[in-house]
Amino acid sequence: xxxxxxxxxxVAPAPQEEPPPRKFAFPSALTILGIVTVAVWLxxxxxxxxxxxxxxxxxxxxxxxHRVDGARSFTDRLNDLFLSPVNGxxxxxxxxxxxVGPTFSGDLYGSAGVFLFVLAIGAFITVVFATGALDRGIxxxxxxxxxxxxxxxxxxxxxxxxxxxxxxxxxxxxxxYGLLVPMMLALGYDRLVAVGAAILGAGVGVLCSTVNPxxxxxxxxxxxxxxxxGIGLRFLMWIVLTAVTVLYVIRYARRVQKDPSKSICxxxxxxxxxxxxxxxxxxxxxxxxxxxxxxxxxxxxxxxIFSVVPWSSALTGEADAAPYSWELDWSFAQLAxxxxxxxxxxxxxxxxxxxxxxxxxxxxxxxxxxxxxVIMLARGVTVIMNNSKITDTVxxxxxxVVKGTSSGVFAILVxxxxxxxxxxxxxxxxxxxxxxxxxxxxxxxxxxxxxxMVTAWQxxxxxxxxxxxxxxxxxxxxxxxxxxxxxYLRFVWPLxxxxxxxxxxxxxxxxxx
Numbered sequence: 001x002x003x004x005x006x007x008x009x010x011v012a013p014a015p016q017e018e019p020p021p022r023k024f025a026f027p028s029a030l031t032i033l034g035i036v037t038v039a040v041w042l043x044x045x046x047x048x049x050x051x052x053x054x055x056x057x058x059x060x061x062x063x064x065x066h067r068v069d070g071a072r073s074f075t076d077r078l079n080d081l082f083l084s085p086v087n088g089x090x091x092x093x094x095x096x097x098x099x100v101g102p103t104f105s106g107d108l109y110g111s112a113g114v115f116l117f118v119l120a121i122g123a124f125i126t127v128v129f130a131t132g133a134l135d136r137g138i139x140x141x142x143x144x145x146x147x148x149x150x151x152x153x154x155x156x157x158x159x160x161x162x163x164x165x166x167x168x169x170x171x172x173x174x175x176x177y178g179l180l181v182p183m184m185l186a187l188g189y190d191r192l193v194a195v196g197a198a199i200l201g202a203g204v205g206v207l208c209s210t211v212n213p214x215x216x217x218x219x220x221x222x223x224x225x226x227x228x229x230g231i232g233l234r235f236l237m238w239i240v241l242t243a244v245t246v247l248y249v250i251r252y253a254r255r256v257q258k259d260p261s262k263s264i265c266x267x268x269x270x271x272x273x274x275x276x277x278x279x280x281x282x283x284x285x286x287x288x289x290x291x292x293x294x295x296x297x298x299x300x301x302x303x304x305i306f307s308v309v310p311w312s313s314a315l316t317g318e319a320d321a322a323p324y325s326w327e328l329d330w331s332f333a334q335l336a337x338x339x340x341x342x343x344x345x346x347x348x349x350x351x352x353x354x355x356x357x358x359x360x361x362x363x364x365x366x367x368x369x370x371x372x373x374v375i376m377l378a379r380g381v382t383v384i385m386n387n388s389k390i391t392d393t394v395x396x397x398x399x400x401v402v403k404g405t406s407s408g409v410f411a412i413l414v415x416x417x418x419x420x421x422x423x424x425x426x427x428x429x430x431x432x433x434x435x436x437x438x439x440x441x442x443x444x445x446x447x448x449x450x451x452x453m454v455t456a457w458q459x460x461x462x463x464x465x466x467x468x469x470x471x472x473x474x475x476x477x478x479x480x481x482x483x484x485x486x487x488y489l490r491f492v493w494p495l496x497x498x499x500x501x502x503x504x505x506x507x508x509x510x511x512x513x
Contacts, residue, residue, distance in 0.1 A: 029427035030370070033377040036434070040381050041081045049389035050396060062445045065396040070389040080387050088380030089115060100383045109386075111379040111433065113332040114221050115372045118429070120339040121213055122368025123361040124300070125167065127343045130360050131350045133293035139179055139284040149187040149257065150250050156180070157201030157249065161242045164205020165234075166301045168214040168428070170465075170473045173198040177480040185271050188257040191481045192265045192491050196249040199477045199488075200466065200495070204245040206428075207462025207499070208238035211305050213335070215461065218375060218429045219454045221332060222436030228309035230451025233510045237455070241502060248495045265487040293346055300342045304335060371429045378433035385437075394438060399445050408508035410446040411456050414439060415507055418460035423468055428461050452510045459503045466499075467492055 027035075049070020052060035080087075083102065091100040093109040100109045128134055138159060145152035163169030180194040209215040210231050220227045256263045260272070307330040312321040323329060330338075343364070347357035385391040405413070418435065425431040435457065443453040465471050469485060478488050 029374045029425060029430050030377065032425055033374060033381065033427075033430055033434070037081070037084055037377065037381050037384065041077070041084075041384050044077070044384060044388035044390050047388075047390040047393050049393065051389060051392040052395070059444045060392065060395065060441045062399065065392060065399070068389060072388065077388070080384050084380030084384055085376055086380075087383040088376040088378070091379075091383050093386075098389075099387050109379075109383065111221070111375050113336070114218055114375055114433075117213060117217070117332040117336040117339075118368050118372040118375065119365040120336040120343070121167065123364035124339040124343040124346075125172075126364025126367060127346050127350075127352075127357070127360050128293060128297055129172070130352070130356075131289065131293045131346065133290040134297070135175060136284050136286055136290050137294050138176065140286050142179060142183055143283045146183055146187070149189065149253065152183070152187070153193065153197055153250050153253055154246050156197050157246045158242065160198065160201035161205035161238070161245075164202040165208055165210045165212060165238050166205075166305070168206055168209070168212045170202050170206055171476075173202050173473065174476050174480060177477065181481055184253075188260075189253045190256050190260075190263040190265055190267060191271070191483050192263070192487065193249065193253045193256065195477055195481045195483050195488060196252070196491065199474060200245050200249060200492070203462065203466045203473070204241050204499075205238065206465065207459060207503075208234055208241050209458050209462070210234045210238060211301075211308060212458075214371060215428045215432065215458045216454060217332070217335075219432035219436050219457055220451075222379075222433050223440035223450045223454055225440075225450045225454070226308060226310055226329070226331075227335075228305075229313075230449065230455050230510075231305075231309055233452070233506065233513070234455055237459075237503075237506050240506075241499060244498060244502065245495065248498070252491065264491050265483045268482060289350060292349055296342070296346055296349065300338070304338065307334070307338075371427060374427045374430035375433050378430045381434055382437045391437065395441055395445075398438075398442055405446065407446060407448045407511035410443075410448055411452055411507040411511045412504045414442075414453060414456040415460045415503060418457050419464055422461045422464035428458075428465070431461055432457065448511055452507065455510060456507050459507070463496070463499060463503065467496060 048067055050065055050067045052062075053064035055061055083091075086102050087100050087110060089110045089112055090102050090108075091110040092102065092104040093100045093106045094104040095106045138156070141155055141159065142152060145155055160169060160173060163172075176198060177194060180197060181191055184194040184197070185191070206212060206215060211217070211227055213227075216234070217227050220229065260267065307328040310323065310329070311327050312323045328334075340361075343361055344357070347360065352360065382391070385394070418431075421435060422431055425434065436454070439453045439457060440450045443450050465473065467474060467489060469475055474488070475485065478485050
C-alpha cells in the first residue's frame with residue numbers, strides 16, 4: 001500500500017508592486033470650460049442683474065448702467081445650464097426680451113457659423129497634407145539650403161511663421177522634427193536650434209495672427225467686427241516680431257557652432273558625429289502635382305485675405321468709409337463654403353478618388369472637432385451670463401477701472417490681464433469666445449477700437465503659448481527633439497522679455513493711431 005505524498009508547502013504570494021504615483025495632468029480645455037460653465041451658473045445667483053442703454057449699433061453707452069429685475073425661477077436657471085452647449089451652438093436671441101434659447105425667433109446668438117468654419121478649414125488643411133505637397137515643399141527647401149545654416153534657419157522659420165499667421169500652423173510642426181533635428185546637427189548646431197526654429201517660427205506667426213481663423217477669426221466674430229479689422233497693425237507686428245525671433249535663433253545657433261560648449265542643452269551621444277556625415281544627399285522630389293497644390297494653397301489664403309479686408313477703410317484711413325463696389329465683405333458663412341470648395345478642388349486635382357477624398361474631408365473635420373466644441377462651450381457660458389443679465393454688471397464693475405486711463409495703458413492692461421487666462425484656457429478659440437464679449441464693449445468705454453482689443457488678446461494668447469507646458473506644441477516639440485523643458489525655458493526667456501516689450505509698444509502705437 002503506497003503512502004500519499006505530503007501536500008505541497010503553501011507558496012507565499014509574490015509581493016505586489018505598488019503602482020507608480022499618478023502624475024498631475026492639466027485638465028483639457030473642454031474640462032476647464034465645463035467647470036467654468038458651472039461656476040458662472042452658480043455665480044449668477046449672487047451677482048445682481050443690470051444693463052446699459054444701447055446705442056443704435058448695439059454698443060453699451062458708458063454711464064447708463066442701471067439695475068433691472070433679473071428674477072428667474074430655479075427651473076429657468078437650471079434649464080439655462082442644461083441647454084448651455086445647445087445655446088452656444090444654435091441659440092437664437094429674442095429681440096424683445098434679449099433671452100437666448102433654441103426655440104426663440106430672432107438673430108443667431110450661437111457660434112454655428114464659426115463652428116462650421118473651423119470644421120471646413122480643418123477639412124481643407126487635412127486634404128492639403130494628404131497630398132504630401134506642403135511637407136515635401138518644406139523638406140525640399142530645407143535640403144537646398146542645408147549648407148547655408150543661417151539662411152536655412154531663416155527660411156524654415158519664415159515659412160512656419162507665414163503659415164502660423166494665416167492659418168494657425170502650430171501642432172503641424174511636430175511632424176518636421178525628424179527632418180530638422182538631424183539637419184541642424186549636421187550643420188554643427190544643437191537640438192535647441194531645431195526646437196527654436198519649429199516652436200518659435202510657427203509660434204511668433206500665431207502671436208501676430210493677421211487672419212488666423214482660430215485666433216483672429218474667432219475673436220473678431222465674438223467682438224462683432226470684421227476679420228480684416230486691424231490687419232495693418234497686426235501685419236506690421238508680424239514683420240518686426242518675426243525678424244527679431246529669427247535673428248535671436250540664428251545668433252544662438254552661430255554661437256553654438258563656433259563654440260559647442262556654449263550649448264544650453266548639450267549634445268547626446270552621436271550628435272557631434274552627425275556633423276561629419278552631413279545631411280541626407282537625396283533631395284526630396286517636388287512633382288507637378290505638389291507644385292499645383294502649393295499654388296492653390298497660396299491662392300486660397302490670398303483670396304481669403306482679399307475677401308475679408310475692409311479695403312475702403314484700410315486705404316482711406318476712415319473707419320466709416322463707404323465700401324468699394326468690388327469689396328466682398330465676406331464673413332464666416334462664405335469662408336466656410338470657400339474652404340469646403342477648396343478642399344474638394346484640391347482633392348480632384350490630386351485625383352484622390354471619391355472614397356479617399358470623402359474620408360479625408362471627414363477625417364479633417366473630425367480632427368478639428370475639439371476646437372469647434374470648445375468654441376461652442378465657451379459661447380454657452382456667455383449665454384448663461386446673458387440670460388441672467390449679469391454681463392453688463394461685470395462690465396460696470398470694470399468700467400470704473402477703465403476710466404481715467406489712457407487708451408495705450410488700457411490696451412497694455414488688457415494684454416497683461418489675458419496672460420493668466422491664456423494659461424488656464426490653453427485653447428485659443430475657447431479663450432477668445434469666453435473673453436471677447438466682455439473685452440469688446442469694454443474697449444468702447446475706453447475709446448479703443450475693438451480691433452485693437454483683438455490684437456491685445458491674441459498677443460497674450462500667442463506669447464503664453466510660446467512656453468507654457470499646457471500646450472502640445474511646446475511639450476511635444478521638446479520631447480521629440482530630446483531636449484529638457486528646463487533647457488528650453490533657459491533658451492527662450494530672454495526672447496520672451498524682448499517680445500513682451502515690443503508687444504506693449506505696438507499696442508500703445510495702435511491706441512495712438
